[in-house]
Amino acid sequence: MKRLALLFSLIAIMASCKQEQKPVITRSDIQLANDTLTPEALWAMGRIGAYSVSPDGSKVAYQVTYYSVEENRSNAVLYVLPITGDSTADYRKNATFLGLGSDPVWLNDNKLAFACKGEIWTMTAKGKSRKQLTHTDGAVEGFLFSPDRQKVIVIKQVPFHDIIQERPADLPKSTGRVITDLMYRHWDHYVESIPHPFLADVNSDGSISEMTDILEGYPFECPMEPFGGVEQLAWSPDSKSIAFTCRTKTGIDYSISTDSDIFLYDAESGDMSKTKNLCKDGGEFGVVPDGGFVDSPDHICNATKTLKHQFINTNLKDYNVGYDLNPKFSPDGRYVAWLSMARDGYESDRQRLCVCDLQSGEKRYVTESFDSSVDDFVWADDSNTLYFIGVWHATENLYRTNLDGQVTQLTSLQADWGSLQLVPSASAEDSSPRLLMERHDYFHPADLYLVTVPSGSPEGQSHEGLSISRLTAENDHILSQLAPGSCEPRWCKTTDAQDLLYWVIKPPHFDPAKKYPTLLFCEGGPQSPVSQFWSYRWNFYIMASQGYVIIAPNRRGLPGFGQEWLEEISGDWTGQCMLDYLSAIDDACDSLPYVDRDRLGAVGASFGGFSVYYLAGHHDKRFKCFIAHDGAFNLEAMYTETEENWFSNWEYDDAYWNRDRTANADRTYRNSPHLFVDQWDTPILCIHGEKDYRINATQGMSAFNAARMRGIEAELLLYPDENHWVLKPQNGILWQRTYFEWLARWLK
Numbered sequence: 001m002k003r004l005a006l007l008f009s010l011i012a013i014m015a016s017c018k019q020e021q022k023p024v025i026t027r028s029d030i031q032l033a034n035d036t037l038t039p040e041a042l043w044a045m046g047r048i049g050a051y052s053v054s055p056d057g058s059k060v061a062y063q064v065t066y067y068s069v070e071e072n073r074s075n076a077v078l079y080v081l082p083i084t085g086d087s088t089a090d091y092r093k094n095a096t097f098l099g100l101g102s103d104p105v106w107l108n109d110n111k112l113a114f115a116c117k118g119e120i121w122t123m124t125a126k127g128k129s130r131k132q133l134t135h136t137d138g139a140v141e142g143f144l145f146s147p148d149r150q151k152v153i154v155i156k157q158v159p160f161h162d163i164i165q166e167r168p169a170d171l172p173k174s175t176g177r178v179i180t181d182l183m184y185r186h187w188d189h190y191v192e193s194i195p196h197p198f199l200a201d202v203n204s205d206g207s208i209s210e211m212t213d214i215l216e217g218y219p220f221e222c223p224m225e226p227f228g229g230v231e232q233l234a235w236s237p238d239s240k241s242i243a244f245t246c247r248t249k250t251g252i253d254y255s256i257s258t259d260s261d262i263f264l265y266d267a268e269s270g271d272m273s274k275t276k277n278l279c280k281d282g283g284e285f286g287v288v289p290d291g292g293f294v295d296s297p298d299h300i301c302n303a304t305k306t307l308k309h310q311f312i313n314t315n316l317k318d319y320n321v322g323y324d325l326n327p328k329f330s331p332d333g334r335y336v337a338w339l340s341m342a343r344d345g346y347e348s349d350r351q352r353l354c355v356c357d358l359q360s361g362e363k364r365y366v367t368e369s370f371d372s373s374v375d376d377f378v379w380a381d382d383s384n385t386l387y388f389i390g391v392w393h394a395t396e397n398l399y400r401t402n403l404d405g406q407v408t409q410l411t412s413l414q415a416d417w418g419s420l421q422l423v424p425s426a427s428a429e430d431s432s433p434r435l436l437m438e439r440h441d442y443f444h445p446a447d448l449y450l451v452t453v454p455s456g457s458p459e460g461q462s463h464e465g466l467s468i469s470r471l472t473a474e475n476d477h478i479l480s481q482l483a484p485g486s487c488e489p490r491w492c493k494t495t496d497a498q499d500l501l502y503w504v505i506k507p508p509h510f511d512p513a514k515k516y517p518t519l520l521f522c523e524g525g526p527q528s529p530v531s532q533f534w535s536y537r538w539n540f541y542i543m544a545s546q547g548y549v550i551i552a553p554n555r556r557g558l559p560g561f562g563q564e565w566l567e568e569i570s571g572d573w574t575g576q577c578m579l580d581y582l583s584a585i586d587d588a589c590d591s592l593p594y595v596d597r598d599r600l601g602a603v604g605a606s607f608g609g610f611s612v613y614y615l616a617g618h619h620d621k622r623f624k625c626f627i628a629h630d631g632a633f634n635l636e637a638m639y640t641e642t643e644e645n646w647f648s649n650w651e652y653d654d655a656y657w658n659r660d661r662t663a664n665a666d667r668t669y670r671n672s673p674h675l676f677v678d679q680w681d682t683p684i685l686c687i688h689g690e691k692d693y694r695i696n697a698t699q700g701m702s703a704f705n706a707a708r709m710r711g712i713e714a715e716l717l718l719y720p721d722e723n724h725w726v727l728k729p730q731n732g733i734l735w736q737r738t739y740f741e742w743l744a745r746w747l748k
Contacts, residue, residue, distance in 0.1 A: 025066040025075050035483040037545040039736035043067050043729050045475045048446040052104045053436050057424035061104035061112055069729040076102040080125050088473035098127035107149055133208045142230040146239035152200050157193040162219050164192050181251035186643055187226035188691040188723035194221045222246045234327045240268050243327035243336050248286045255645040258323045259344045278356050279320045322349055330383035345646040348527035350563055366405045371562045378422045389417045391529045391560040415441040416532040431455040441532040442487050442540045447472045483508030485544045492587035495579045502553040502584040507544045515596040517747035520585045521552040522604030522611035526569055530554045546740050551588045555580035571653040571664030574671035599747045605629035617676025625746035629687040630695050630724050633703040635672040641696045677706045683713035685742040689722035
């Protein structure tokens with residue numbers, strides 16, 4: 001009977017989302033041949049995504065994406081689960097399957113809005129009475145209902161031909177693009193449209209019809225490409241105002257600047273002239289106020305000379321020139337908080353939590369005592385407290401601050417929190433704040449947890465009695481079939497006598513008497529943490545399951561060890577950060593008897609791929625093989641090939657063609673990996689996606705070609721349809737197989 005009921009349910013779902021004609025992919029009940037994690041098992045796991053807590057705090061709706069390797073596709077489905085403490089024992093029984101959909105939002109305690117095939121739909125909390133609210137031919141990319149549910153923001157693309165000219169009407173089949181400025185492509189696509197927020201009324205029957213482009217006539221993105229979503233907009237509690245993120249630049253100015261701002265829009269009048277810039281006092285939308293930054297004549301090829309130190313000694317509370325994004329109103333509507341970086345052109349600057357008092361205009365930075373970045377945050381009910389997550393010493397933990405900037409660390413787990421939401425209090429007597437949070441680590445993919453913070457604890461003091469309950473167990477049926485791995489932190493000294501933390505990940509069934517082939521993991525970014533991440537490609541669990549020890553250093557340039565440590569990499573990609581890699585692997589070889597120094601490999605992606613290409617010419621025969629994915633190989637070519645030019649400007653410190661370039665830039669270009677191919681002597685696997693416009697595929701092809709022309713054993717795995725990542729299931733399986741076959745060939 002249960003199978004028959006499920007069949008009828010799936011038929012109903014397919015009928016509701018008319019664009020979906022293929023069978024719905026649901027949870028896999030894969031049975032493993034043994035206790036080893038395989039690529040197939042990894043792709044069989046459900047991936048928890050967006051989630052939303054009901055207004056009464058009693059349940060959570062959440063999204064899970066499932067993949068079919070055979071069909072080479074995926075789909076997202078929705079579940080509802082009661083928030084009743086630890087429910088993992090009866091997880092499958094308690095979680096109500098709602099069918100196809102993503103990005104759930106509660107309209108009331110018993111009704112959900114969600115996205116399905118580019119439209120907004122509603123249904124009951126039991127998955128019944130599905131109704132399509134928009135009819136846009138699948139154009140909806142995100143939505144945000146006002147608190148009173150009378151209006152909705154809808155994200156859609158609008159045509160943009162300021163940089164790529166429209167195709168001539170009489171040449172409809174022509175494929176050429178006439179390009180007149182920079183930022184003509186971004187991440188993995190050519191920029192012929194940009195996202196705009198549209199505002200619409202919700203009709204009495206719940207339908208959504210006429211939509212007004214808030215930014216009509218403006219050539220600016222909102223949300224910002226390439227990864228921005230509805231988190232870059234927020235409604236005021238009274239539904240009268242919208243705070244939104246925007247970088248009011250196009251073309252070359254856009255390509256060299258990270259200067260985005262938070263704007264306050266009057267949703268009642270719809271009058272754009274009333275829009276206020278909250279980051280630059282006196283600024284209007286699209287207009288830089290007097291006294292603002294004026295580009296020097298050489299800003300195009302030498303932006304960092306003018307940008308890096310501009311405004312450092314000015315009043316940043318009044319005029320901020322770095323990234324500002326992701327606004328959130330306080331529950332009482334008095335404040336707007338957002339994430340803020342101080343310096344223009346520096347995408348990895350410390351991300352501070354800024355709070356703006358809308359009554360006085362005063363801005364304050366309330367996480368200054370936390371010498372790392374805030375990655376996500378949420379307001380507490382009292383409009384005086386904010387909870388946030390940030391990385392410190394290679395773990396992403398939970399913190400609290402108040403408006404006076406008193407920061408308290410609340411958790412100290414060997415794990416990462418990935419996001420958080422406040423759970424509304426069930427009653428007036430329930431004064432202990434509750435947070436719904438996503439958590440993962442090297443051996444566990446994302447699950448949802450309930451964190452209860454005891455009330456009445458003094459500011460600045462750690463919480464005793466904080467409780468953490470696990471709510472979901474999405475992949476326990478697969479994880480329970482696997483032999484567990486283990487991970488431990490280890491500290492060593494660097495060549496300049498600093499303390500370096502590296503993770504040691506050991507294989508399942510670890511035997512300390514054995515010697516294991518060992519991988520040095522080189523992190524990307526270049527300023528991304530080596531925290532307790534879970535990846536479906538660079539997955540330490542599957543690497544360890546294949547019989548490898550992994551050494552993962554938190555080298556110079558990684559967050560979580562103070563700003564000085566973070567910034568030591570900028571302008572010096574081949575200096576201390578590379579020595580840190582070697583310090584970690586040498587320490588492991590010298591002090592860990594199970595590490596086989598005669599079977600070492602080095603692997604990495606993005607900056608990690610660059611690191612591999614560099615180490616290939618500077619490793620003094622430590623390694624027996626290399627793997628570089630989407631790595632930079634020729635830095636002179638990379639300077640003008642990448643689409644976000646602010647990155648190269650900041651990291652390289654100067655353009656390669658400047659005869660009087662800075663010492664940092666001169667060192668950078670003189671140490672580009674391609675100049676040391678004459679010293680390559682070790683087999684290398686190069687992997688690259690041809691739709692990677694961040695680090696172009698010519699970089700990987702050049703490295704492979706150079707290796708083969710030198711007579712070095714090499715392979716090239718080239719994807720014509722992948723970007724900086726590998727997203728398609730069968731491509732992902734091919735990636736894992738090629739990766740492990742290459743390692744086995746040289747290390748086993």
